[in-house]
Amino acid sequence: xxxxxxxxxxxxxxxxxxxxxxxxxxxxxxxxxxxxxxxxxxxxxxxxxxxxxxxxxxxxxxxxxxxxxxxxxxxxxxxxxxxxxxxxxxxxxxxxxxxxxxxxxxxxxxxxxxxxxxxxxxxxxxxxxxxxxxxxxxxxxxxxxxxxxxxxxxxxxxxxxxxxxxxxxxxxxxxxxxxxxxxxxxxxxxxxxxxxxxxxxxxxxxxxxxxxxxxxxxxxxxxxxxxxxxxxxxxxxxxxxxxxxxxxxxxxxxxxxxxxxxxxxxxxxxxxxxxxxxxxxxxxxxxxxxxxxxxxxxxxxxxxxxxxxxxxxxxxxxxxxxxxxxxxxxxxxxxxxxxxxxxxxxxxxxxxxxxxxxxxxxxxxxxxxxxxxxxxxxxxxxxxxxxxxxxxxxxxxxxxxxxxxxxxxxxxxxxxxxxxxxxxxxxxxxxxxxxxxxxxxxxxxxxxxxxxxxxxxxxxxxxxxxxxxxxxxxxxxxxxxxxxxxxxxxxxxxxxxxxxxx
Amino acid sequence: xxxxxxxxxxxxxxxxxxxxxxxxxxxxxxxxxxxxxxxxxxxxxxxxxxxxxxxxxxxxxxxxxxxxxxxxxxxxxxxxxxxxxxxxxxxxxxxxxxxxxxxxxxxxxxx
Numbered sequence: 001x002x003x004x005x006x007x008x009x010x011x012x013x014x015x016x017x018x019x020x021x022x023x024x025x026x027x028x029x030x031x032x033x034x035x036x037x038x039x040x041x042x043x044x045x046x047x048x049x050x051x052x053x054x055x056x057x058x059x060x061x062x063x064x065x066x067x068x069x070x071x072x073x074x075x076x077x078x079x080x081x082x083x084x085x086x087x088x089x090x091x092x093x094x095x096x097x098x099x100x101x102x103x104x105x106x107x108x109x110x111x112x113x114x115x116x117x118x119x120x121x122x123x124x125x126x127x128x129x130x131x132x133x134x135x136x137x138x139x140x141x142x143x144x145x146x147x148x149x150x151x152x153x154x155x156x157x158x159x160x161x162x163x164x165x166x167x168x169x170x171x172x173x174x175x176x177x178x179x180x181x182x183x184x185x186x187x188x189x190x191x192x193x194x195x196x197x198x199x200x201x202x203x204x205x206x207x208x209x210x211x212x213x214x215x216x217x218x219x220x221x222x223x224x225x226x227x228x229x230x231x232x233x234x235x236x237x238x239x240x241x242x243x244x245x246x247x248x249x250x251x252x253x254x255x256x257x258x259x260x261x262x263x264x265x266x267x268x269x270x271x272x273x274x275x276x277x278x279x280x281x282x283x284x285x286x287x288x289x290x291x292x293x294x295x296x297x298x299x300x301x302x303x304x305x306x307x308x309x310x311x312x313x314x315x316x317x318x319x320x321x322x323x324x325x326x327x328x329x330x331x332x333x334x335x336x337x338x339x340x341x342x343x344x345x346x347x348x349x350x351x352x353x354x355x356x357x358x359x360x361x362x363x364x365x366x367x368x369x370x371x372x373x374x375x376x377x378x379x380x381x382x383x384x385x386x387x388x389x390x391x392x393x394x395x396x397x398x399x400x401x402x403x404x405x406x407x408x409x410x411x412x413x414x415x416x417x418x419x420x421x422x423x424x425x426x427x428x429x430x431x432x433x434x435x436x437x438x439x440x441x442x443x444x445x446x447x448x449x450x451x452x453x454x455x456x457x458x459x460x461x462x463x464x465x466x467x468x469x470x471x472x473x474x475x476x477x478x479x480x481x482x483x484x485x486x487x488x489x490x491x492x493x494x495x496x497x498x499x500x501x502x
Numbered sequence: 503x504x505x506x507x508x509x510x511x512x513x514x515x516x517x518x519x520x521x522x523x524x525x526x527x528x529x530x531x532x533x534x535x536x537x538x539x540x541x542x543x544x545x546x547x548x549x550x551x552x553x554x555x556x557x558x559x560x561x562x563x564x565x566x567x568x569x570x571x572x573x574x575x576x577x578x579x580x581x582x583x584x585x586x587x588x589x590x591x592x593x594x595x596x597x598x599x600x601x602x603x604x605x606x607x608x609x610x611x612x613x
Contacts, residue, residue, distance in 0.1 A: 006562055020570075021558075024531055024580045025550055027573070031532040034575070054550050063555035067562055 010068040021064055025057050076417070083418040093390060094422065097383045101426025104376035105478055106433030111369045112474045113438045117463040118266065119362060120470060123353040124259040126196020127302075130161070132309060133350035134299040134316075136343045143346075144295040147275075147288050148327030150188070153299065159315050160301040162194035167296040168264060171245040171271060182227065182270035183460060184245065185262055186278055186296075189215075192222070192256070194302055195263065200225055202239040202254030209253075210274040212288055219277050221250035225258040227270035243271060246281045261462060263300060266357030268462035293329035298354050301347070313347045320345050357445070357461060376482065383422070384486035391415075419487030420480075427479045434475075438465050516548065516556045517565075518599060521584060521592040524566060530579040531557060557582060565591050 010017055029050055036046040065074070087094040122128040134153075136143040150165040164187070171184040189210025197204065204222055209215035221243055223231070232238035243250050250273055261268040275297075279286040287294035303312055324341045332340070398411055446461040523529065523537050535553055538546045560566045565588030573579035584592075 002564060003562060006564070010562075020580065021554065023578065025554060027530070027577055027579050028532045028535070028550055028553075030577065031573075031575075057550060060549075060551040060554045063551055064558040067555050067558040 007068055017068070018061070018065075021061055022057075025060055029054060029057070079414055079417045080421060082414065083421045086418060087421060090390060093386050097386050097422050098425045098429060100379045100382055101423060101482060102429035102433055104372075104379035105423075105427050105430030105475065105482065106437060107372040108369075108376050108478050109430060109434035109471065109475045110437035110441065111365070111372050113434065113465050113467070113471045114441060114463065115365050115369055116468070116470050116474075117465055118355065118358050118365065120352065121265075121464070121468070122351045123195070123263060123265075124197075124257075124261075124464075125263075128351040128353075129349075130303045130305075131195075131350045131353075132301050132303060132312065132347040133354055134163075134301060135346045135348050143299075145297045145299050146292055146295045146327060146329070147297065148290040148292060148329075149323060150297050150299055151290060152323040152326055154188070156319055159319070160312060161304040161307070162190055163299060163301040164188055164191045164194045164263070165275065165297045165299045166191060166263060167275075167298065168262075168267060168269070172247075173244065175244040175247070183268060185269040185272040186275045187222075187272045188275045191272070197256055197260050199254040200257045201228075201236065202252070204254050204256070205272075205274055210276045212276045213279045214277055215274060217251070217253075219248060219250045219280055220253045220274065221245070222254045222256060222272045223252055224256050224260070224269055224271075226268065228255045231270075245271060245273065248277075248280050250277075259464065261464060263298070263353050265353040265355035266461055266463060268460075290327060291330045293332065300350055300354065309347055309349065313345070316345045316347065357463075361445075376478065377485075380482055380485045387419075387486060416483065416487045419483040423479045423483035426482070427475060431475065435465070514595065515599070516552060517560060518592070518595045519546070520553075520556055520560060521565060521588055521595070524582055524584040524588070525592070528581045528583050530573060530581050532579070534582070560588065563591075564588075 032054060033043075033046050033050045036049050037043060041049060123131065125131070134143060134145065145165070153159070153163055154165075166188065167186040169184040169186060170181050173180040173182050187205065189205050189207040192199070192204035199222070202222075205220070206215075209217060209220050223238070223243075228234055228238055232241070238252055239254065241252050243252060250271075256272075262272075276288070279288050286292075287296055301312070303309070321341070323345075324343075328337055328340065401411060402408070442461055442463050442465065519538060520534055523534050523541075526537075529537065531550075531553055534557075535548050538548055557566070557568075560582075561568060565585055566582045567585055568580050568582050570578055571581045
């Protein structure tokens with residue numbers, strides 16, 4: 001690490017280092033000469049003898065320089081400057097090239113950041129690989145559960161290292177007059193603790209908050225960072241203030257961290273309230289009864305350290321008959337009940353959360369990603385053609401440079417650096433297009449009717465599209481690949497036959 | 503006056519010799535070369551094109567530091583000092599070198 005710093009320091013103070021070295025070598029030479037003169041040689045004779053004895057000082061300097069900076073890296077800075085000047089000279093060609101690359105790279109990055117946030121990114125919670133989603137049936141079907149099943153599960157804490165249940169909803173924030181909807185979340189008492197989401201401000205829920213019909217502190221609510229900023233301007237006094245949700249007054253007790261959007265990928269929440277308070281709002285229509293047939297809840301569990309998915313599933317299936325029996329919905333026909341009893345509990349890995357959006361868009365997204373990759377390929381081909389025309393015009397330049405002793409590799413490097421500069425400029429513009437494009441795409445998704453579970457009444461799509469290492473790595477990869485693709489497509493000078501006369 | 507460069511040394515040996523020479527104290531490049539020559543009875547004549555790159559290498563690795571000062575004839579000269587890291591390196595390399603020489607001698611003596 002310190003060596004790298006020394007190298008950088010050397011690169012910055014290159015001139016100084018060079019002149020120091022030259023002076024040092026000259027000193028060495030002078031001392032040697034004096035030594036010879038003291039041995040009785042004529043001054044002129046001594047000068048020559050010294051030169052002979054010491055050999056090439058230029059060689060010494062070259063070798064010393066190579067110590068600090070590998071030979072192949074020397075002159076890259078010059079090449080970049082030359083590339084910028086060359087590209088600036090043919091402004092129209094360069095602009096067209098940069099723009100078409102920017103569109104290609106931008107489209108790819110936009111699609112990839114969607115794919116990333118929807119398919120790849122893990123939930124911003126503690127140790128996401130240990131999260132599993134409870135589902136019914138044997139396939140990858142995502143299940144929704146009744147309160148009864150959750151209640152039974154909650155009474156068996158030995159099964160997992162904690163479990164959470166939640167349901168998404170929409171609250172009316174107004175206390176009268178025009179309705180004002182916000183994205184809501186019913187969350188069980190241990191929701192934030194089990195997921196490992198610390199409060200940004202105040203506190204999150206405790207078990208005491210999640211009691212049927214309201215906890216010991218009355219109805220409480222935790223708000224998201226975004227809502228806190230929008231609604232309270234990020235004021236600390238928001239803690240303790242009240243919110244009216246569907247005409248019921250809730251006290252705000254905490255704010256969640258900025259990156260936490262809930263456990264549903266594709267949505268976000270403004271206000272979370274304890275599951276037990278559902279009865280306060282829905283009154284007689286509440287689904288908080290052991291035998292309710294409504295299945296609004298998504299259930300996620302955290303595996304114990306070392307517990308495998310199979311072991312957890314087996315443990316869960318062992319108690320399945322009891323749970324099913326205890327939660328038989330009222331007034332169901334016998335054949336439904338039979339099926340209900342047999343439907344097996346299954347656990348599926350859920351490190352990247354639960355998402356209906358993902359189920360719906362996984363395949364289309366990947367397909368579109370392939371399509372935009374094709375578009376970029378076409379853009380590369382176009383740029384390569386543009387550059388090919390220019391390279392033909394530059395044959396003369398390359399002939400001269402080769403005749404002066406530039407190696408083929410050196411000319412190739414020049415061309416590659418020009419390509420890299422073009423691709424780099426394309427990437428910068430492309431990133432702007434990408435951030436605009438991906439947000440536009442998410443807005444487009446929002447207006448479609450997204451199936452978001454049985455009782456979802458809102459279809460706002462939220463995806464965390466911030467740049468992370470995956471998107472950056474992807475974009476850099478695309479840029480390098482692009483530069484190589486159209487860079488290597490150019491002929492670097494006339495192959496062998498030099499035509500000196502024209 | 504021999505114009506011959508130092509005989510081909512094992513890789514890294516020159517670095518080792520320079521470090522060892524600097525144990526005696528602060529020295530400039532010319533002094534190091536002289537010292538090597540004198541101590542080795544004119545066998546080791548290190549040319550500039552090996553000495554200065556080697557010194558730069560040691561600087562890069564942080565085993566020596568360099569400072570400008572006045573020489574004995576009042577010219578500006580760059581003086582090299584051994585750092586603690588260089589001292590440690592010298593000990594390690596010396597051990598390694600002894601092992602190597604011993605091994606080579608063993609090979610040469612068995613036949």
